[in-house]
Amino acid sequence: MADGTGYDGVSDQDLLTRHVEGDADAFGEIVRRHRDRLWAVALRTLGDREEAADAVQDALVSAYRAAHTFRGQSAVTTWLHRITVNACLDRARKAASRKTSPVDDTERLEQLLEPHESASAPAERNDLHRQLIEALGTLPADQRSALVLVDMQGYPVAEAARILDVPTGTVKSRCARGRARLLPLLTHLRPDSSGEGKNPGGERNRTQGPTVPPAAGPRRAEPPDTGPSDSAAVKGGGGRA
Numbered sequence: 001m002a003d004g005t006g007y008d009g010v011s012d013q014d015l016l017t018r019h020v021e022g023d024a025d026a027f028g029e030i031v032r033r034h035r036d037r038l039w040a041v042a043l044r045t046l047g048d049r050e051e052a053a054d055a056v057q058d059a060l061v062s063a064y065r066a067a068h069t070f071r072g073q074s075a076v077t078t079w080l081h082r083i084t085v086n087a088c089l090d091r092a093r094k095a096a097s098r099k100t101s102p103v104d105d106t107e108r109l110e111q112l113l114e115p116h117e118s119a120s121a122p123a124e125r126n127d128l129h130r131q132l133i134e135a136l137g138t139l140p141a142d143q144r145s146a147l148v149l150v151d152m153q154g155y156p157v158a159e160a161a162r163i164l165d166v167p168t169g170t171v172k173s174r175c176a177r178g179r180a181r182l183l184p185l186l187t188h189l190r191p192d193s194s195g196e197g198k199n200p201g202g203e204r205n206r207t208q209g210p211t212v213p214p215a216a217g218p219r220r221a222e223p224p225d226t227g228p229s230d231s232a233a234v235k236g237g238g239g240r241a
Contacts, residue, residue: 012076143178
């Protein structure tokens with residue numbers, strides 16, 4: 001069932017149940033369905049492809065081991081995203097002591113921020129990406145992860161709060177503080193914002209200050225869930241389980 005065709009019509013939650021019950025291929029199908037979005041979140045949170053790959057691997061190992069603790073109080077995709085963000089935050093905290101230099105490879109940034117963008121993207125967009133990564137790298141990990149989910153991945157504040165396992169007010173506060181810190185670093189990138197207010201869909205959860213160029217909105221495999229989160233299953237996300 002490597003291509004997933006044998007699981008057509010099977011929900012994520014049922015796949016997780018099958019995995020717990022011993023189905024050797026069920027978890028692989030979950031990974032196949034969600035890895036691209038988990039990878040995008042990790043890339044945009046950490047800004048480093050190797051670190052992101054390790055974080056996703058850590059997260060999936062944690063999810064594999066913690067599957068039996070999942071109680072269905074949140075969507076599987078929300079649960080997986082939370083574990084991935086936790087894994088990224090773990091790595092960001094560890095990397096903070098190393099203080100690596102900003103990413104400056106144009107091709108790598110193109111792949112990082114717009115994986116499906118043509119190689120003929122304008123040079124000014126590449127420069128924007130470079131400066132954006134440098135600016136995001138100055139933020140605390142909690143502010144960066146909130147901005148990545150809300151401004152770059154397009155998640156509503158309520159869903160980002162479920163993923164991060166914090167109140168919605170905390171997500172709003174982190175985004176506001178993050179945008180305020182980015183303002184002096186990114187204002188020069190938008191010298192004549194005459195089209196402000198004309199961006200359909202851009203009014204979502206926006207506050208005054210610079211916004212991160214959005215990636216394609218998340219393709220949710222399940223409807224947003226408003227119930228309590230399965231936080232106990234992911235407190236050890238990123239290898240701490």
